[in-house]
Amino acid sequence: MNDDIRHEENNSPEPVTGSLSETELDMLINRFGGDYNRATGFVPREEMWHEIQRHGSRKPVRAWPSISLIAAAVVLLAAGIGIGFELHSRGIARSTNATLATGASHTSIPRVASTTSSGNIVGDREGASPITHAPVEPVTPVLRPPASGAFASSNVGAPPSAAARSTAYSLATVRHFTAVEALLTSYQSAQHDAANDAQLAAWARSLLSQTRLLLDSPAATDPMRNKLLQDLELILVQMTQLSPANTSIDRESLDGSMNHSAVITRLRTAVPAGASTTL
Amino acid sequence: MTAPVTDITSARSERDLISRAAARDSSAQRDLYDKHVDAIYRIAFRFAGDEDTARDITQETFIRAFDRLGEFRHESSLGTWLHSIAVSMALGALRKQAKSDKRHVPLESAANLGRVDNNADVDLRERLHAAIDALPHGYRTVFVMYEIEGYSHQEIARTLGVAETTSKGQLFRARAKLRESLKHFRRVEQ
Numbered sequence: 116m117n118d119d120i121r122h123e124e125n126n127s128p129e130p131v132t133g134s135l136s137e138t139e140l141d142m143l144i145n146r147f148g149g150d151y152n153r154a155t156g157f158v159p160r161e162e163m164w165h166e167i168q169r170h171g172s173r174k175p176v177r178a179w180p181s182i183s184l185i186a187a188a189v190v191l192l193a194a195g196i197g198i199g200f201e202l203h204s205r206g207i208a209r210s211t212n213a214t215l216a217t218g219a220s221h222t223s224i225p226r227v228a229s230t231t232s233s234g235n236i237v238g239d240r241e242g243a244s245p246i247t248h249a250p251v252e253p254v255t256p257v258l259r260p261p262a263s264g265a266f267a268s269s270n271v272g273a274p275p276s277a278a279a280r281s282t283a284y285s286l287a288t289v290r291h292f293t294a295v296e297a298l299l300t301s302y303q304s305a306q307h308d309a310a311n312d313a314q315l316a317a318w319a320r321s322l323l324s325q326t327r328l329l330l331d332s333p334a335a336t337d338p339m340r341n342k343l344l345q346d347l348e349l350i351l352v353q354m355t356q357l358s359p360a361n362t363s364i365d366r367e368s369l370d371g372s373m374n375h376s377a378v379i380t381r382l383r384t385a386v387p388a389g390a391s392t393t394l
Numbered sequence: 395m396t397a398p399v400t401d402i403t404s405a406r407s408e409r410d411l412i413s414r415a416a417a418r419d420s421s422a423q424r425d426l427y428d429k430h431v432d433a434i435y436r437i438a439f440r441f442a443g444d445e446d447t448a449r450d451i452t453q454e455t456f457i458r459a460f461d462r463l464g465e466f467r468h469e470s471s472l473g474t475w476l477h478s479i480a481v482s483m484a485l486g487a488l489r490k491q492a493k494s495d496k497r498h499v500p501l502e503s504a505a506n507l508g509r510v511d512n513n514a515d516v517d518l519r520e521r522l523h524a525a526i527d528a529l530p531h532g533y534r535t536v537f538v539m540y541e542i543e544g545y546s547h548q549e550i551a552r553t554l555g556v557a558e559t560t561s562k563g564q565l566f567r568a569r570a571k572l573r574e575s576l577k578h579f580r581r582v583e584q
Contacts, residue, residue, distance in 0.1 A: 135572070135573040135576050136573075137573075140569060143576070146518075150523070151523050151526055151538070151542055152441070153439070153440075158435045163431065163453050163456075164427060167423075167453055167456050167460070170453075171457070171460065
């Protein structure tokens with residue numbers, strides 16, 4: 116049993132002096148070793164099984180979505196922030212242009228409203244004497260609600276021009292297409308289980324509402340874009356109906372719609388190259 | 395006429411049970427659990443030395459095993475696979491406990507136990523057990539697996555993920571320490 120040990124011991128340069136011999140130690144182990152931490156007769160089977168089951172019942176629901184879903188969600192969030200920022204930027208530029216245009220047409224009327232460094236409108240400057248010579252037409256004072264925030268001045272001015280609106284809708288549509296493409300790609304690559312399907316359905320639900328908003332907006336005036344949005348609406352509706360109880364049928368139907376309308380290819384065509392990263 | 399439960403259980407192949415358990419079939423998991431729990435609890439108790447820790451180790455072993463059953467490649471028996479998980483869990487638990495382990499006494503203290511002039515079996519047993527407890531974790535693990543549980547060096551190496559020579563070396567050093575710490579016992583016995 117201990118041949119290996121004895122062999123190593125014989126090669127040992129300094130044998131343990133005054134200690135037990137190997138035989139004596141073996142004797143001790145044979146007599147008492149088996150009692151070392153010997154389990155008592157009772158094994159708490161049921162208690163342990165109950166704990167194992169309790170853990171098992173928690174386990175199937177994954178606390179974290181898959182990496183692809185997280186990545187897609189990040190893309191969606193970034194797209195939303197980008198759209199908001201872009202629209203705000205354009206709004207500021209538009210209002211600035213409008214202000215300049217207004218200023219040009221009313222050169223005799225000084226602009227008496229100003230903004231603080233934080234963008235709050237402070238109204239007429241105290242002590243400033245209004246210049247009153249020969250206005251071409253009376254200026255109707257505009258009651259402005261107190262505004263705050265960096266973009267408060269963006270509310271100033273006329274409604275956006277048709278071109279600006281068209282650009283904004285185009286941007287929003289491209290962003291939306293990018294988000295839908297991310298969803299559909301995730302759907303194709305994700306493992307199909309109940310947890311993933313539930314997340315995909317929730318994601319599709321949020322995109323579905325955006326799709327319908329875009330369908331009702333001037334973004335849908337372009338026939339090709341309109342058709343694509345309609346197809347997306349159908350696919351997203353199908354995706355929102357993914358359910359663990361009926362997943363295979365749902366998925367077959369969804370896959371059929373996606374293949375039939377070649378929607379991913381059309382989405383990729385509709386989104387300009389690099390738009391997802393630069394917009 | 396119904397067949398006895400044991401016959402039904404034995405009729406199911408282990409492979410079939412494993413695949414069903416991997417698919418979270420509760421009854422298959424329970425069958426596997428019933429088949430192996432005693433051995434796993436026993437080895438967990440060997441390392442832990444107390445019921446609570448042994449129970450935790452056993453539970454964690456089965457929880458982990460059921461989670462990873464899909465990765466089991468049938469390269470060894472399920473029992474061996476479960477044992478290796480149990481030993482791994484036990485070592486992890488013991489490492490966490492190391493600082494607060496009241497049973498873990500310094501080697502010098504274990505040696506002092508041998509100086510007590512009492513040759514009653516109970517005392518001898520306690521001295522040996524205290525000396526084993528005083529071994530460093532690595533030595534103790536190999537010692538318990540080889541000398542008490544009857545593992546071969548090959549099995550220990552596979553279970554612990556070390557070379558066989560490492561297992562042999564650890565055992566050699568463990569025995570040398572035990573012989574040294576129990577040297578006074580020799581005088582008592584003589």
